Amino acid sequence: MTLLYLKLLVTPLLMWAISLAARRWGSLLGGLLSGLPITSGLVMTFLSLEQGTAFALGAVPGALGGLAAVQATYACYVLATRKVGLAPAVLLALLFYSLAAYAFTHWGNLYVSVTVALLLIGVLIHTSAREPKPDTLARPRHRYWEIPLRMVSATALLMITTSLASWLGPATSGMLAPIPVIAWPLMVFAHVQGGRAGMAAMVRGNAIGAVGVIAFYLAVAALLEALGIGATITLAMVLAVLLTVALAAALRKA
Template identity: 30%
Template sequence: MQIILLKLILTPLLTGAATWAGRKYGHNVSGLLIGLPLNAGPIALFLALQHGETFASQSAKGIILGAVSLAIYSIVYAALSRKLHWLLCALSGWVAYLSATFLFNQFSLELLPIFFLSVLMLLFLLLLFPKYKEEDISIIPPSWDLPLRVILATLFILGLTYISGNLGSNLSGLLSTFPIFGTIFAVTTHYLYGSNACIRLLRGVIISLFSFVVFFLILASFIQTLGIGFTFWLATGGCFISQGIIVFWERKWQDRKKDL
């Protein structure tokens, strides 16, 4: 009950914050926000409190690989967004996500190999990510945009919680990264602003996934020895430090590309 209540509170807050950030600072900033463990992190905390440190540690390993599945969804949607309707893009992305999740669930690796494999795959997917044009489409978002995002995100998350309730720790971790926010923001951005804006959004998601996996690496590594409370504070600090470094170098890289 606590987890459901947490989701009912966090989902509208995160959806509203990411929507506002996208309108004010650009779609890539929305992507940078929804790629962070702002939803999965607090939920992992309640899972740890309910099921113990061992369950939380095992789930965190699955979540790290789940980040790669989310990145695969992002690149598939982005690659198809120039030519296909948003519904076909979303469905294709889901198929790619679930296929990757099924594949990853067949393997059982130690934490560090999972982490380094995930980072390498994220780097590879980022290098393959479709190019986009720097263009700003100024429109007044319709009044239904934000309420629709909030309602859909909440329904998706509650449904996934119900479905995954009886799954094991590894598969639960993998599915906890199901592209709920990624789908809703990609679809609405694609529909309202076009494919370039959608690609910028999803690229921001992949960039934030590096910090995402750092969070769960720290969580899986130390929760059984340092305890729940301290480990979550440590993981949060590591996540935001790594995010700051990544965003700094990303901006330098983008500025350098403009000068060429």
């Protein structure tokens, strides 16, 4: 019961905080924050506590495959929105995610997933840099129901993923862990409110943060059995944050 309360409390609070940060400091920061392994960290923590360490370790390869599929989905969305409207682009991107995640989970492996994810991250960073730059003076219209809807969506997906874990198995549960439940609403709303410039900034930030997510999962795989869930998740999150900040700073200077 305590874990249930944690899920219902922590997830919406994180979504609320990231949404406010994106409003205050822009889509790039929102993308960076949503790209960090926040949802993934929560899922892996609850999987370890509820299903055991071995189950969580078995979910890591699937999670990295899911991460590669997420990056492919962003690339699909960016390209699709150049040809079709927002709603068809979202549907196409989600369909593409399902196909890509299935392919990585069933025919890929950890090394393939990491390699493909890094290549796609590079493509997204390069592509987003060629999109229009956000107008820092423009003030997009914010609707009162946006943040509550994001909070409910994030919490619902976390509940579904962890509740069905024993039935789905570690591979599929891992694949669902990196689903961008926080980043997707942020990106779509940024696109609606700020146009392609806002969307591109969100995608760029999320792609940079995804490098930290890869480091997070590799650290979990290496440390979980030796250190336990608490220390492992803490160290993996610190590593992800430091790597993301360093990469963002390097790209800003470039």
